[in-house]
Amino acid sequence: MEKTKENVFGDGKKQKAGRVVEKPTNPMVTPLLNDLYQFTMAYAYWKAGKQSERSVFDLYFRKNPFGGEYTIFAGLEECIKFLANFTLTDQEIDFVRHSLPCCEEAFCDYLRGLDCSDIEVYAISEGSVVFPKVPLLRIEGPVAVVQLLETPFLNLINYASLVATNAARHRFVAGKSKLLLEFGARRAQGPDGAISASKYCYLGGFDATSNVAAGRLFGIPLRGTHSHAFVSSFMSLDEIVDKALRSSDGKTTCEDFVSLVQTCLSKIQSSALSGIFSETNKSELAAFTSYALAFPSAFLALVDTYDVMKSGIPNFCAVALALNELGYKAVGIRLDSGDLAYLSTEARKFFCGVERELNVSDFGKMIITASNDLNEETVDALNKQGHEVDAFGIGTNLVTCYSQAALGCVFKLVEINKQPRIKLSEDVTKVSIPCKKRTYRLFGKEGYPLVDIMTGENEPPPKVGERLLCRHPFNESKRAYVVPQRVEELLKCYWRGNAGEAREELEPLKEIRSRCIKQLENMRPDHMRRLNPTPYKVSVSAELYDFIHNLWLNEAPVGELH
Numbered sequence: 001m002e003k004t005k006e007n008v009f010g011d012g013k014k015q016k017a018g019r020v021v022e023k024p025t026n027p028m029v030t031p032l033l034n035d036l037y038q039f040t041m042a043y044a045y046w047k048a049g050k051q052s053e054r055s056v057f058d059l060y061f062r063k064n065p066f067g068g069e070y071t072i073f074a075g076l077e078e079c080i081k082f083l084a085n086f087t088l089t090d091q092e093i094d095f096v097r098h099s100l101p102c103c104e105e106a107f108c109d110y111l112r113g114l115d116c117s118d119i120e121v122y123a124i125s126e127g128s129v130v131f132p133k134v135p136l137l138r139i140e141g142p143v144a145v146v147q148l149l150e151t152p153f154l155n156l157i158n159y160a161s162l163v164a165t166n167a168a169r170h171r172f173v174a175g176k177s178k179l180l181l182e183f184g185a186r187r188a189q190g191p192d193g194a195i196s197a198s199k200y201c202y203l204g205g206f207d208a209t210s211n212v213a214a215g216r217l218f219g220i221p222l223r224g225t226h227s228h229a230f231v232s233s234f235m236s237l238d239e240i241v242d243k244a245l246r247s248s249d250g251k252t253t254c255e256d257f258v259s260l261v262q263t264c265l266s267k268i269q270s271s272a273l274s275g276i277f278s279e280t281n282k283s284e285l286a287a288f289t290s291y292a293l294a295f296p297s298a299f300l301a302l303v304d305t306y307d308v309m310k311s312g313i314p315n316f317c318a319v320a321l322a323l324n325e326l327g328y329k330a331v332g333i334r335l336d337s338g339d340l341a342y343l344s345t346e347a348r349k350f351f352c353g354v355e356r357e358l359n360v361s362d363f364g365k366m367i368i369t370a371s372n373d374l375n376e377e378t379v380d381a382l383n384k385q386g387h388e389v390d391a392f393g394i395g396t397n398l399v400t401c402y403s404q405a406a407l408g409c410v411f412k413l414v415e416i417n418k419q420p421r422i423k424l425s426e427d428v429t430k431v432s433i434p435c436k437k438r439t440y441r442l443f444g445k446e447g448y449p450l451v452d453i454m455t456g457e458n459e460p461p462p463k464v465g466e467r468l469l470c471r472h473p474f475n476e477s478k479r480a481y482v483v484p485q486r487v488e489e490l491l492k493c494y495w496r497g498n499a500g501e502a503r504e505e506l507e508p509l510k511e512i513r514s515r516c517i518k519q520l521e522n523m524r525p526d527h528m529r530r531l532n533p534t535p536y537k538v539s540v541s542a543e544l545y546d547f548i549h550n551l552w553l554n555e556a557p558v559g560e561l562h
């Protein structure tokens with residue numbers, strides 16, 4: 001989002017072209033958030049007089065995370081904010097000078113004048129579904145400056161894309177209709193881990209977060225319940241001093257809400273529902289009653305502190321019924337332990353029983369939230385068993401990306417001074433694809449994306465209805481003809497140095513999230529399934545294929561056998 005107002009961490013910096021881009025969300029994102037070797041190389045480029053040579057780097061990953069066949073691209077907005085505000089302070093330059101093995105004063109002068117006015121960044125739109133080997137970003141500019149962007153860009157994109165993908169995978173398994181709440185702040189990897197997780201889980205399809213700072217920074221809806229501590233902090237109903245509650249229409253006041261709750265509990269106890277329980281825990285009842293007095297129109301109770309079916313659920317129902325008599329509708333419950341499939345089903349039966357036996361409309365529709373170490377597998381298991389959960393609160397496994405620690409985005413030189421460069425490796429998957437490239441997504445008859453194709457910069461773009469040979473970049477035998485029904489160019493200009501107007505606008509997070517959801521919905525189902533998904537095809541044009549392989553032969557020394 002491009003605004004003229006202040007970022008919470010300070011002023012937005014004015015670009016030369018007049019557009020204002022806020023500072024990165026995290027004030028630690030400065031040019032020093034870098035590996036020493038970027039500065040070492042910048043110095044050596046400068047010393048060799050090479051610092052301004054025009055370079056092109058691609059940022060891409062080699063393998064999709066979580067055993068899947070897709071990734072969600074995230075982190076672009078923060079990269080652009082970083083570029084827009086890229087400058088080294090005198091103190092930072094001083095620190096760099098002392099950190100390098102040698103450093104002439106003139107290099108410090110060079111650093112003092114550095115900004116990103118000579119950099120161009122082409123990127124896939126944030127929130128897009130992306131695939132291995134296809135550049136997410138193409139960065140062009142003076143080699144010494146671009147080199148200083150590598151580590152910050154990778155830092156800003158790797159975790160963002162990983163956790164957004166994790167969120168998207170949780171959404172996929174939970175289904176569209178479930179409410180997904182990110183509860184990870186307490187278990188995230190430090191403050192940035194928490195803030196980034198909230199932002200990018202929302203982008204990846206979560207509905208809300210419990211993280212208040214993220215709510216404020218990004219406008220993400222905030223949601224939450226209460227903890228066991230609140231329940232166990234109560235000893236008895238006598239603790240409730242102010243027992244009065246006004247009805248929802250404000251016309252009447254119930255002077256003793258506690259007694260009303262007790263009457264409602266007796267009603268449930270003397271109904272046909274009484275089979276499951278006898279006496280409920282009265283300190284829990286006190287906690288629920290007190291919470292309802294605080295939030296009569298948003299009453300949601302954690303029901304597993306003592307015993308879900310023998311205490312938590314009947315106590316909750318008593319308070320919900322009392323609220324109902326005053327015109328309020330309780331929201332629901334949270335389950336945080338035990339067999340969530342069984343307990344949610346039993347809870348739903350109980351709610352429907354109350355609706356039927358006590359004639360309270362909609363009581364069966366109470367929202368059941370589940371939490372407790374949830375992940376893709378447990379949600380999938382719950383689905384297979386059958387459950388009545390409406391909302392999942394997911395923390396640790398989601399935000400720490402427990403099942404895969406990192407996405408392996410890399411930053412590779414593909415061209416310098418208009419000369420293509422290649423990085424060879426014994427491992428074919430690690431050979432880089434040289435040249436400044438264009439990339440396209442080709443869509444088939446059914447509207448699904450069929451293949452991504454990379455071409456040389458000056459090749460004509462693929463045309464709708466025209467047959468095109470798509471080749472696997474490294475495997476000679478893998479190739480296919482494609483007649484695209486729609487062609488979408490993937491890389492768009494998001495940063496063009498001084499010419500600030502001639503580039504894409506940064507979008508609000510909500511729009512990025514909508515793109516993500518829409519693109520995921522438009523993927524062919526076999527790419528999306530959790531078990532043995534079909535790989536999406538990533539290819540190069542015939543011309544680029546020949547070029548790569550000729551360059552490969554030129555650069556690879558011929559072995560000698562003795």
Ligand SMILES: Nc1ncnc2c1ncn2[C@@H]1O[C@H](COP(=O)(O)OP(=O)(O)OP(=O)(O)O)[C@@H](O)[C@H]1O
Pocket residue numbers: 336337338339340341342371372373374375378381382385
């Ligand atoms: N029906 C289910 N199928 C598969 N996994 C489930 C089901 N219900 C809950 N789980 C998961 O099983 C694990 C249960 O955790 P754990 O063994 O720590 O028990 P707990 O219910 O938290 O008990 P306690 O309250 O004593 O800690 C959690 O990860 C939870 O998400």
Ligand SMILES: O=P(O)(O)OC[C@H]1O[C@H](OP(=O)(O)OP(=O)(O)O)[C@H](O)[C@@H]1O
Pocket residue numbers: 183184186187228336371372373374393394395396397
């Ligand atoms: O399990 P997660 O996916 O990380 O979700 C967040 C968890 O954090 C809260 O309790 P916490 O774990 O702090 O305490 P408890 O589970 O031991 O009650 C909450 O009750 C969830 O269990």
Ligand SMILES: O=C(O)c1cccnc1
Pocket residue numbers: 183184210223224225226227334371393395
């Ligand atoms: O609001 C909640 O229920 C919540 C928030 C964070 C962690 N666990 C639960």
Ligand SMILES: [Mg+2]
Pocket residue numbers: 372373
């Ligand atoms: Mg827990």
